[in-house]
Amino acid sequence: TQLLEQSPQFLSIQEGENLTVYCNSSSVFSSLQWYRQEPGEGPVLLVTVVTGGEVKKLKRLTFQFGDARKDSSLHITAAQPGDTGLYLCAGEVTGGGNKLTFGTGTQLKVEL
Amino acid sequence: ETGVTQTPRHLVMGMTNKKSLKCEQHLGHNAMYWYKQSAKKPLELMFVYNFKEQTENNSVPSRFSPECPNSSHLFLHLHTLQPEDSALYLCASSPPGRGATGELFFGEGSRLTVL
Numbered sequence: 001t002q003l004l005e006q007s008p009q010f011l012s013i014q015e016g017e018n019l020t021v022y023c024n025s026s027s028v029f030s031s032l033q034w035y036r037q038e039p040g041e042g043p044v045l046l047v048t049v050v051t052g053g054e055v056k057k058l059k060r061l062t063f064q065f066g067d068a069r070k071d072s073s074l075h076i077t078a079a080q081p082g083d084t085g086l087y088l089c090a091g092e093v094t095g096g097g098n099k100l101t102f103g104t105g106t107q108l109k110v111e112l
Numbered sequence: 113e114t115g116v117t118q119t120p121r122h123l124v125m126g127m128t129n130k131k132s133l134k135c136e137q138h139l140g141h142n143a144m145y146w147y148k149q150s151a152k153k154p155l156e157l158m159f160v161y162n163f164k165e166q167t168e169n170n171s172v173p174s175r176f177s178p179e180c181p182n183s184s185h186l187f188l189h190l191h192t193l194q195p196e197d198s199a200l201y202l203c204a205s206s207p208p209g210r211g212a213t214g215e216l217f218f219g220e221g222s223r224l225t226v227l
Contacts, residue, residue: 035216040220041220041221042114042116042202042204042218042219042220043155043216043218044114045215045216045217090155099157099168100157100216102154102155103154104152104153
């Protein structure tokens with residue numbers, strides 16, 4: 001079973017701060033997705049990255065796929081309370097039959 | 113509103129009860145999934161259905177029995193569960209031709225507590 005480790009596991013910051021969440025594995029992924037899950041809800045897709053070294057931006061969120069396609073990072077600029085939630089990365093292993101392996105998650109809390 | 117509806121949202125059952133979770137998607141997707149989300153553990157894939165046919169059973173105990181009568185509906189029948197089965201059960205669907213860039217659309221989940 002491929003394991004996707006996310007760090008940090010928990011993060012509590014003040015509004016306006018910047019933060020980075022990491023997703024690491026020893027496996028190579030054909031694509032990697034980031035989801036956000038708010039309390040009482042299911043995960044919602046934020047972005048998919050497919051090319052090594054790819055960078056995608058979604059407003060204040062910047063996603064990067066590692067050159068070797070084994071890791072990814074999510075950077076949030078000027079965090080807001082609305083960013084609070086569980087951030088999950090999920091990788092699709094090459095030749096893995098289109099199955100997603102989910103990471104361990106990063107619980108983010110942004111306070112006023 | 114993601115287009116994937118799960119009922120009930122909360123369920124409490126004894127170890128000898130039989131209950132079912134229901135999932136319905138209004139997105140025209142052909143694939144449906146059951147995931148288990150437990151505290152401090154990654155999302156665990158349980159079952160996958162493509163065009164009503166089960167294509168994945170991720171070594172799930174037989175006390176969990178899925179049913180997919182059509183591409184829009186998915187059930188998870190529960191029988192003789194254990195307290196460690198308490199978790200959030202998430203249903204998801206994905207569009208036709210889902211490949212490397214496909215996405216999962218999740219329901220809000222059914223929070224199950226086994227006493």
